[in-house]
Amino acid sequence: MAKADQIHPVRGTQDIFGEEQERFAHVVSVFDRVRRLYGFKGVQMPVIEPTAVFARSLGETTDVVSKEMYSFEDRGGDSITLRPEFTAGIARAFISNGWQQHVPLKLAAHGPLFRYERPQKGRYRQFHQIDAEIIGAGEPQADVELLAMADQLLHELGIADGVTLQLNTLGDGDSREAWRAALVQHFEQHRGELSEDSQERLEKNPLRILDSKDPRDRPIADAAPDIDAYLTDDAKRFFEGVCSGLDAAGVAWARNSRLVRGLDYYRHTAFEFVTDRLGAQGTVLAGGRYDGLVENLGGPSTPAVGWAAGIERLAMLLGGVSIPTIDVVIIPADDTAYETTLNVMSKLRKAGISADMAYSGNLKKRLKKADSQNAYAAVIIGEREVKQQSYTIKLLREGGQLDVPDNELGVLLTGLRQAAWEADKGASIGMELVNRLKLLSNK
Ligand code: ATP
Ligand code: MG
Numbered sequence: 158m159a160k161a162d163q164i165h166p167v168r169g170t171q172d173i174f175g176e177e178q179e180r181f182a183h184v185v186s187v188f189d190r191v192r193r194l195y196g197f198k199g200v201q202m203p204v205i206e207p208t209a210v211f212a213r214s215l216g217e218t219t220d221v222v223s224k225e226m227y228s229f230e231d232r233g234g235d236s237i238t239l240r241p242e243f244t245a246g247i248a249r250a251f252i253s254n255g256w257q258q259h260v261p262l263k264l265a266a267h268g269p270l271f272r273y274e275r276p277q278k279g280r281y282r283q284f285h286q287i288d289a290e291i292i293g294a295g296e297p298q299a300d301v302e303l304l305a306m307a308d309q310l311l312h313e314l315g316i317a318d319g320v321t322l323q324l325n326t327l328g329d330g331d332s333r334e335a336w337r338a339a340l341v342q343h344f345e346q347h348r349g350e351l352s353e354d355s356q357e358r359l360e361k362n363p364l365r366i367l368d369s370k371d372p373r374d375r376p377i378a379d380a381a382p383d384i385d386a387y388l389t390d391d392a393k394r395f396f397e398g399v400c401s402g403l404d405a406a407g408v409a410w411a412r413n414s415r416l417v418r419g420l421d422y423y424r425h426t427a428f429e430f431v432t433d434r435l436g437a438q439g440t441v442l443a444g445g446r447y448d449g450l451v452e453n454l455g456g457p458s459t460p461a462v463g464w465a466a467g468i469e470r471l472a473m474l475l476g477g478v479s480i481p482t483i484d485v486v487i488i489p490a491d492d493t494a495y496e497t498t499l500n501v502m503s504k505l506r507k508a509g510i511s512a513d514m515a516y517s518g519n520l521k522k523r524l525k526k527a528d529s530q531n532a533y534a535a536v537i538i539g540e541r542e543v544k545q546q547s548y549t550i551k552l553l554r555e556g557g558q559l560d561v562p563d564n565e566l567g568v569l570l571t572g573l574r575q576a577a578w579e580a581d582k583g584a585s586i587g588m589e590l591v592n593r594l595k596l597l598s599n600k
Contacts, residue, residue, distance in 0.1 A: 169282025216421030260293025297398030490539030
């Protein structure tokens with residue numbers, strides 16, 4: 158195709174393939190396992206929602222709503238938005254479906270999200286999150302449960318080293334209002350020294366100045382009052398319940414009194430798991446309590462707490478992931494062997510052994526392909542093998558070859574099917590096959 162005609166991907170999107178895809182899939186599969194251990198039910202959510210779902214819940218002045226949403230009018234004239242996060246949609250679903258009858262409801266979701274941001278390493282316009290929510294639980298135990306799950310997930314992904322759980326409280330409504338007033342008073346005294354962005358935040362969203370990265374803001378933000386002096390007794394008791402619960406559950410944490418969240422709906426607990434390995438993109442998992450959100454969207458008053466984590470960022474932190482390989486390559490030596498080859502391949506796959514056929518090029522080329530797949534064995538099937546109903550099996554990793562009659566292979570595979578079920582789902586049982594083949598040939 159001529160260059161001018163070439164179709165390009167949308168800026169900030171990625172085509173995920175190969176090792177990257179394996180990393181991505183690994184994050185999702187570990188999440189799926191761990192969330193079951195904690196009794197979270199999976200949920201599938203629409204990618205499109207009415208724009209109001211996000212505009213009303215995230216807060217008009219937040220980055221996401223004011224400049225990052227993909228919104229459009231559909232053919233029927235309704236304003237639709239590609240979801241920029243999960244929580245608001247899940248709260249909408251809670252109301253639409255009357256899920257109140259199931260509370261406390263523990264939900265887990267994952268999938269693509271869309272934000273119109275400046276793309277850079279670890280920041281995309283279509284990205285993906287795993288997400289966990291506990292809806293209808295107002296006790297600190299729910300926060301602890303949710304954080305314990307996140308902590309176990311990061312450990313099981315093998316990326317907990319260098320990651321710290323930073324914890325803060327934003328208090329209840331009263332605490333937050335009193336703290337906000339004190340912050341405004343403090344920042345007003347230094348208005349002239351603040352960055353332009355923070356001067357604007359002072360009008361709309363003064364809490365956000367606390368986590369500004371601008372060096373002009375830092376000394377002023379660091380000198381700002383903590384929320385502690387403004388916490389009501391209830392808010393204080395709640396936060397103490399979360400802290401002592403985390404200690405009891407063995408989850409390490411550190412207080413960060415500057416931590417605030419980017420969205421307006423948070424109350425009480427706010428937290429981020431932060432790594433020292435990704436520079437400015439260091440937050441790998443974040444969330445908090447959002448007791449007012451369901452009510453804001455027109456539902457019953459419902460306490461809730463949740464978190465989300467970017468799959469791409471978690472995947473970047475993973476060590477080596479195993480790339481699934483083919484256990485056995487079947488090689489038809491000539492055209493007469495084709496049907497037998499298909500038959501053997503089908504038997505192998507039904508026994509839980511991954512198998513692929515090398516059918517292009519001459520025999521030498523086919524053998525080379527088997528080698529390049531890093532398979533355990535190659536089964537070569539030619540005219541002689543078809544006639545004698547017996548196959549030549551080359552052990553590719555350890556060398557040597559065996560002759561195995563078709564009926565014996567059948568029995569062996571039946572036994573192996575059991576082993577495949579018992580083995581971890583998706584794990585290769587190629588080595589087990591090789592061991593059994595060797596036993597067979599020693600008889
Ligand atoms: P940031 O301050 O990095 O913009 P945020 O507060 O907007 O983060 P959240 O809405 O809390 O992020 O989303 C939770 C997680 O989702 C982030 O910690 C990050 O891992 C991931 N994430 C957010 N935006 C993007 C993006 N544009 N591309 C990739 N991952 C993202
Ligand atoms: Mg953001």
